[in-house]
Every structure is written in C-alpha cells, then in structure tokens.
C-alpha cells in the first residue's frame with residue numbers, strides 16, 4: 001500500500017487547505033524552525049488515529065488552527081488517500097476500491113472519522129490500517145527527538161516490540 | 167574564575183594523557199561521532215564531582231579506559247587547573263594561591279580527590295566550587311540531548327531552580 | 333508460537349547486524365534474550381562499533397546511539413515490513429559521514445517502502461526523489477514543491 | 487527572603503524576555519508563578535514567537551523549544567552569573583538562521599564568562615575564538631588544536 005495524498009485544513013498551523021502528494025520512493029520535507037514540518041507529521045498520524053496528547057496538544061481543541069490575531073477556526077480536517085490496499089480491505093470497505101479516502105474531522109470538541117466519505121467508527125480505521133501493517137504508534141513512525149527512545153526503553157518493553165512484529 | 171587546563175589520562179576513551187587549554191572566550195570542540203567530545207565533557211564534570219551514573223557508566227570501573235583488545239587500565243585521572251578563585255578560596259586552600267590544581271583519580275574501584283596535590287574529601291571540592299558558583303549539576307552545564315529538559319520538568323522543579331540561583 | 337517468535341528474533345537480529353555493519357562500516361550487533369531460557373524475559377541489544385571493545389549501549393556516543401536505534405527500527409522490517417517510514421529529524425546527532433551512510437541506506441529502503449523524512453540536513457535531502465519546502469506566512473504554514481538543484485560544490 | 491526571591495524572579499524574567507527577543511527577532515517571553523499568591527507554587531514559562539498567538543510551550547517546534555530553553559539557562563545568570571557555560575550539542579535542532587543568532591549571542595556571553603561548546607554545526611564553530619578537533623585512533627581519543635580558516639564561500 002502507498003500513501004498517495006495528504007490534505008490538511010484548519011489543523012494546527014495550517015489555515016488554508018494544503019495538499020501534499022507523496023508518491024513512492026524517498027520524499028524529504030524541509031524548512032526553517034517553526035514553519036510546520038512536524039505539524040505535517042502530526043496531521044499524518046492524526047488522521048491514522050493518534051491521540052491529541054501525542055500531537056503536542058492537551059485537548060483536541062488545541063489542534064484547531066489559531067491565527068495570530070482573532071479566534072481559532074471552528075473546524076479542522078485532515079484527509080489521506082491510500083492506494084493499493086488490495087484484497088486485504090475486502091470486507092472493511094463499502095465497495096471494492098483501489099484508492100481509499102480516509103479523513104478525520106474535529107468540530108464542536110469531537111472528532112469523527114470518514115471512510116470513502118461516510119462516517120465510521122475509530123476501530124474501522126484501526127482495522128483497515130492494521131491490514132496494511134500501519135500503526136499510528138508503530139516503530140516505522142519516529143517522532144522528533146524520539147529516535148533513541150527505543151534503546152532507552154526497558155528490555156521488557158523492547159521484548160514486546162518483537163511480539164508486535166511477529 | 168576561569169578554567170585554565172584540563173588533563174585526562176586513562177578516563178573513558180582517553181588512553182594516553184591528553185591536555186586541553188581552555189582560556190577565556192569562546193572555545194569550540196569538534197569531531198566526528200564517537201571520537202570522544204562528550205567524554206571530554208564527562209571528564210570536566212567528573213573532576214568537579216559528578217557521579218558515574220550521570221557519565222553514562224553504571225559503576226566507576228566502567229570509567230577506566232578499555233582498549234579494543236586486552237584489559238582495561240588500572241587507573242584513571244582527570245586534573246583541572248582553575249585560576250582566579252581569589253579571596254573566595256581563602257580558608258579552603260592549604261595556602262593562598264592564584265591557581266588551583268584539582269584532580270580526581272579512580273583506582274581499585276575507589277575515587278579520590280586531590281587539591282594542590284594533597285588528598286581531600288569530596289565536600290572540600292564541593293565547597294571550593296560553590297565559592298566560584300560552579301555546580302557540576304548546575305544549569306550552566308548542558309549534557310547532550312538534555313537542552314529542552316528544563317522546559318519539560320515540572321513547574322515545581324523549575325521553581326526550585328530559581329531558589330538555587332537566588 | 334514459540335518457534336515463530338525465535339525465528340522472528342533471529343531474522344531481526346541478523347538484519348540488525350547487517351544494517352549496523354553498513355552504517356558503521358564494520359563492527360557487529362545482535363539481539364539476545366536477557367534469559368535465553370525464558371521467552372518472556374527482556375530483549376538486549378548488543379552493539380560493538382568497529383575498532384572498539386563491546387560496551388554498554390549507554391556508553392555509546394549520541395551519534396552512535398542514533399545509528400543503532402535506526403538500524404533496530406529498520407531491522408524490524410525483517411519481522412514485518414512497514415509500507416512507509418516517517419522519520420522526523422532522526423539525523424540531528426549525525427556527522428556528515430554518518431548522514432551520508434544513512435541517506436544511502438534510506439534510498440535503498442525507498443525502493444520497497446515509502447520513505448518520508450523531515451530534515452535540516454543537506455546530506456539527507458540531496459538523496460531524496462522529491463523535496464517539499466514548508467514556509468510560514470502570517471502564522472499559516474504553506475507547502476511548496478522544490479527543485480533539487482545540483483550544487484557547484486559537490 | 488521573600489523580597490529577594492521576587493527580585494531575582496523579576497531579573498531573570500526580564501533577562502529571559504531580552505534574550506528571547508534576540509534569538510527570535512521579536513515576540514516575548516516571561517516567567518510567572520502558577521499561583522501568584524503562593525511563593526512556593528510552580529514556575530511557568532510564557533513564550534510567544536513573533537507573528538504567532540501565545541500557545542502551550544509544548545506546541546512549540548523543536549527548534550523553538552531549544553531557543554526558549556537556552557534563553558532560560560542564560561537568563562539565570564541575571565540571578566547568579568556562572569563563570570563558564572559547557573554546552574554539548576545544544577544546537578542539534580536549529581536551522582541555519584537560528585544557529586547564527588545563537589552563535590552571536592554566545593560570543594557576547596563569552597566576553598564575561600568562558601563558553602565551551604561541542605558542536606557539529608559550522609555556524610557555531612565559525613564564531614569560536616579557538617577550535618579543538620577530537621579524533622579516535624585505535625580506540626583512543628586524541629585532541630588537536632585547529633586553525634580557523636576563512637572559507638571561500640562565506
């Protein structure tokens with residue numbers, strides 16, 4: 001499976017909608033301090049189900065874009081297009097498809113998920129991603145400042161990691 | 167007060183004696199990964215009284231230089247020359263001096279301190295350094311990977327920091 | 333079940349060693365159970381850089397620890413391949429030579445999986461297939477597709 | 487005793503703001519007691535980068551947090567000056583512009599105190615009065631005094 005496109009609107013430092021195409025291979029994201037690179041990382045893990053605490057926000061409201069002056073926006077949405085899930089997704093999708101649109105929205109203090117545009121529970125998203133070996137808290141996702149964390153965890157915790165991949 | 171010279175022998179990655187002159191102003195220490203830069207940092211804090219746990223070693227024996235093949239050395243010594251302690255050091259020195267030689271040695275699993283060449287207890291070193299506002303665990307000493315730690319500590323802990331400088 | 337675990341541990345351990353040698357230009361690394369008789373005991377990582385004696389993981393330098401951690405994360409693919417790797421400034425502690433080695437390794441992984449890297453490091457960025465620049469204007473982030481220009485100074 | 491504390495907090499807070507503005511080219515920072523009525527309550531750090539709304543410290547970027555942390559450490563000198571600063575790779579998360587600003591600030595502090603910095607960052611190293619290079623030969627570290635050479639590319 002591949003990540004095709006990520007679309008971010010009203011989330012953290014993203015005011016107007018921004019769409020990034022990922023394609024296969026090696027993509028680099030660059031820019032000066034404080035411009036929003038890690039916020040893109042957060043958007044990607046957010047739409048995959050990561051909790052706001054892991055996104056440097058104490059409550060989901062803090063994820064709504066707040067301009068330098070004036071009020072925060074009322075709604076935030078992150079949408080992810082994933083291709084090539086193949087037969088793994090058979091039962092989880094409303095109908096067979098090569099491309100899947102997964103989105104997560106925050107409005108009125110609550111977050112809702114949509115799959116192919118239709119509202120769905122968080123566990124459906126979790127199952128879908130599990131089928132393609134994607135875990136928003138997985139080891140293939142390394143947050144800023146956390147790379148050596150896997151060495152500093154207890155040997156017990158590291159032992160569990162092997163179970164997760166076995 | 168200023169740090170004049172640091173001399174390292176048998177400590178961590180230092181086999182033969184190495185002496186570094188610091189002088190006033192801005193000194194930079196550079197080199198590739200794993201060459202020994204942070205070990206110089208460790209030597210400086212070690213001679214000032216920092217414990218081995220804070221030096222990436224579980225026991226004091228691990229601070230003894232171990233060559234790639236063969237046995238670890240039997241003894242390690244770090245010596246520090248400090249100038250300009252002035253009258254602050256009046257009572258703590260055997261006789262008045264502009265320059266002080268402070269050294270710490272590890273041998274037979276124990277560490278001993280020397281001041282102007284004479285053995286002294288750890289608390290004498292602590293008092294001497296306290297007079298010139300040096301604390302081996304102080305905020306003016308920032309370990310690799312620890313810079314943002316002061317922001318992540320609890321507000322209570324940070325409040326105590328102010329007490330320490332007040 | 334037990335056999336499955338040991339076969340995965342063996343595969344990941346041997347992959348870890350391979351990646352370690354590649355990133356360190358030598359040396360060796362492996363995984364081991366703290367108590368080989370107890371399948372639920374902790375997992376130890378042994379890592380010995382070239383021309384150095386084996387030592388506690390903790391005594392390794394900042395850059396060395398970074399390389400071991402990355403090798404471990406990539407080695408897990410031998411147990412279960414990940415479709416993409418999302419790495420935010422994992423190269424902060426690396427010198428030029430190690431950044432270059434990491435970039436080459438990631439480029440290879442990018443043939444099988446998507447590799448998305450956030451970095452300030454020119455070594456890493458040079459190896460990318462595409463680069464997105466992020467800027468902030470009036471408190472709002474914007475993303476620009478960037479051209480990789482070959483520099484006069486290689 | 488209580489007055490002494492408040493006067494130190496005020497001095498450090500105002501120094502923190504001064505250093506913050508210098509490192510961020512604007513914005514503001516200050517210290518405050520969590521409960522102004524209780525002298526033993528926790529200490530809060532408020533930091534607002536220029537052209538941004540005030541926000542949790544935790545929502546700041548890696549580089550922004552680094553600058554705030556360094557500003558706080560240097561601001562403590564307003565309470566009690568330290569004779570030297572020993573900084574090991576504190577600039578790992580900083581982009582070029584911020585590294586330059588930090589280097590200029592450290593150069594100023596180096597007039598009053600000794601500043602000893604370990605860094606891989608050319609921006610910082612360029613500003614040093616002297617540079618020591620560390621190499622490893624056969625498992626043993628050696629230190630070489632280095633010449634600061636002016637580069638053709640400034």
Ligand SMILES: Nc1ncnc2c1ncn2[C@@H]1O[C@H](COP(=O)(O)OP(=O)(O)OP(=O)(O)O)[C@@H](O)[C@H]1O
Pocket residue numbers: 011012013014031032033034035036037038039040062063064065066067144466471535538541545546547548549550579
């Ligand atoms: N809800 C929000 N509304 C508006 N801006 C926000 C919000 N949450 C975070 N930000 C801003 O986003 C910026 C941080 O962005 P991010 O962490 O993505 O930076 P970065 O590009 O990764 O930088 P660095 O290189 O320093 O790590 C901060 O300046 C913060 O003020």
Ligand SMILES: Nc1ncnc2c1ncn2[C@@H]1O[C@H](COP(=O)(O)OP(=O)(O)OP(=O)(O)O)[C@@H](O)[C@H]1O
Pocket residue numbers: 177178179180197198199200201202203204205206228229230231232233310381384387391392393394395396425620625
């Ligand atoms: N007791 C010891 N005997 C011999 N070598 C040791 C000892 N303790 C640590 N070392 C070696 O010192 C090296 C680490 O040195 P140090 O942490 O100073 O590196 P560094 O220059 O700071 O690198 P980096 O830029 O990656 O942070 C390690 O490779 C480690 O094997």
Ligand SMILES: [Mg+2]
Pocket residue numbers: 037038039144547548549
């Ligand atoms: Mg970041």
Ligand SMILES: [Mg+2]
Pocket residue numbers: 203204205310393394395
């Ligand atoms: Mg180091």
